[in-house]
Amino acid sequence: EVQLVESGGGLVQPGGSLRLSCAASGFTFSSYAMNWVRQAPGKGLEWVSRISSEGGSTTYAESVKGRFTISRDNAKNSLYLQMNSLKPEDTAVYYCTSSTDPPFWGQGTQVTVAS
Numbered sequence: 328e329v330q331l332v333e334s335g336g337g338l339v340q341p342g343g344s345l346r347l348s349c350a351a352s353g354f355t356f357s358s359y360a361m362n363w364v365r366q367a368p369g370k371g372l373e374w375v376s377r378i379s380s381e382g383g384s385t386t387y388a389e390s391v392k393g394r395f396t397i398s399r400d401n402a403k404n405s406l407y408l409q410m411n412s413l414k415p416e417d418t419a420v421y422y423c424t425s426s427t428d429p430p431f432w433g434q435g436t437q438v439t440v441a442s
Contacts, residue, residue: 328352330350333423336421341415350405351404360380360426361377363421375421378399396409420435421436
């Protein structure tokens with residue numbers, strides 16, 4: 328059974344940091360690029376970042392470039408998102424997704440940026 332389990336979300340003040348994790352199982356994690364996608368309240372899905380299967384290539388949405396860092400540890404079947412300088416507009420449910428066909432999705436983790 329494929330599972331993607333996100334963790335690390337929470338409430339943080341503007342300017343703060345959080346590190347999200349995604350634990351993968353049930354598929355060959357190291358063979359696939361992975362993504363972080365978010366959904367803000369009342370809005371559609373927004374792609375945030377992508378990392379290649381071996382971790383050597385990363386891309387970011389303009390809205391998070393320079394503040395967020397995606398990484399992975401294939402030995403641990405884990406994906407990460409380091410989020411710094413958080414803004415209220417980063418408030419969303421964050422999902423990790425695989426580049427498999429069809430893609431697998433986690434259940435999401437809530438990030439709330441507020442004072």
